[in-house]
Amino acid sequence: xxxxxxxxxxxxxxxxxxxxxxxxxxxxEGSFESVDCRLSxxxxxxxxxxxxxxxxxxxxxxxxxxxxxxxxxxxxxxDGASEGGSMPAFGIVPxxxxxxxxxxxxLPSDPEQAIAAYxxxxxxxxxxGFVDDEPFAYTVTAGTLPEGxxxxxxxxxxxxGFLAYAASELLRIGSDERHMLRIVVDGxxxxxxxxxxxxxxxxxxxxxxxxxxxxxxxxGKMHLIALKSASVxxxxxxxxxxxxxxxxxxxxxxxxxxxSIEVSCLDGSLTxxxxxxxxxxxxxxxxxxxxxxxxxxxxxxx
Numbered sequence: 001x002x003x004x005x006x007x008x009x010x011x012x013x014x015x016x017x018x019x020x021x022x023x024x025x026x027x028x029e030g031s032f033e034s035v036d037c038r039l040s041x042x043x044x045x046x047x048x049x050x051x052x053x054x055x056x057x058x059x060x061x062x063x064x065x066x067x068x069x070x071x072x073x074x075x076x077x078x079d080g081a082s083e084g085g086s087m088p089a090f091g092i093v094p095x096x097x098x099x100x101x102x103x104x105x106x107l108p109s110d111p112e113q114a115i116a117a118y119x120x121x122x123x124x125x126x127x128x129g130f131v132d133d134e135p136f137a138y139t140v141t142a143g144t145l146p147e148g149x150x151x152x153x154x155x156x157x158x159x160x161g162f163l164a165y166a167a168s169e170l171l172r173i174g175s176d177e178r179h180m181l182r183i184v185v186d187g188x189x190x191x192x193x194x195x196x197x198x199x200x201x202x203x204x205x206x207x208x209x210x211x212x213x214x215x216x217x218x219x220g221k222m223h224l225i226a227l228k229s230a231s232v233x234x235x236x237x238x239x240x241x242x243x244x245x246x247x248x249x250x251x252x253x254x255x256x257x258x259x260s261i262e263v264s265c266l267d268g269s270l271t272x273x274x275x276x277x278x279x280x281x282x283x284x285x286x287x288x289x290x291x292x293x294x295x296x297x298x299x300x301x302x
Contacts (some may be wrong), residue, residue: 009065078136119298181264183262202217
């Protein structure tokens with residue numbers, strides 16, 4: 001491949017973004033004729049540069065940051081794109097706090113180790129999830145517990161990392177606020193009181209909780225896990241099934257799968273989070289485009 005673009009969110013994560021960006025760009029340069037490294041100052045930079053990469057025929061797009069930065073890049077890539085049109089090969093470099101997408105793809109959490117893990121001579125398909133026709137990188141969430149993640153200030157994330165998320169979540173344990181949701185999976189309707197839900201096309205953490213459904217990055221499915229109650233009693237009842245990797249068998253949990261999932265709130269207003277940031281209010285429609293991107297393969301895939 002000839003041309004690569006590296007988009008860096010220098011404010012993401014806890015490391016010195018500018019210094020790290022130089023090292024990552026240097027590591028990539030050995031595999032491409034030219035590498036353009038750009039440091040974003042705002043969300044519009046990430047979206048605009050990703051769209052420019054597609055429109056200008058760049059061979060590879062690398063994005064360094066957290067799930068929010070990756071989601072912005074995906075929205076730029078698909079902005080104005082025709083379905084099935086040409087896309088640059090995609091590489092994520094973990095540089096944020098949670099880095100859920102990077103974990104799901106099997107990448108090391110260290111940015112330089114992640115670059116070393118890629119095999120730039122091969123690619124593999126990556127499904128892309130959409131919420132109301134907007135792509136997202138990792139998750140769409142709503143409810144009491146996900147609000148804890150969205151409420152963590154950027155300064156706290158930079159200073160304390162994952163501990164900032166954990167502290168915010170602990171403050172919400174025991175809250176039993178619920179909403180009546182209508183969930184339609186491939187035409188099949190479910191109405192249930194729900195405390196929180198998370199939807200995704202692939203999620204490495206879920207594979208640690210159940211052996212019944214392997215949420216691969218190229219399964220062509222959207223998945224949704226809903227927690228009926230966040231009370232202490234309910235959470236304690238789930239713990240044995242989490243440890244046994246059988247959470248899908250717990251009556252406090254809904255684990256749903258389909259090509260299309262629609263979620264609406266029947267008793268009020270509920271705002272979603274998308275990749276850890278504020279997103280649309282319910283109702284939303286969740287879909288997946290199988291193999292919409294080609295990501296670089298990992299050396300461990302050989």
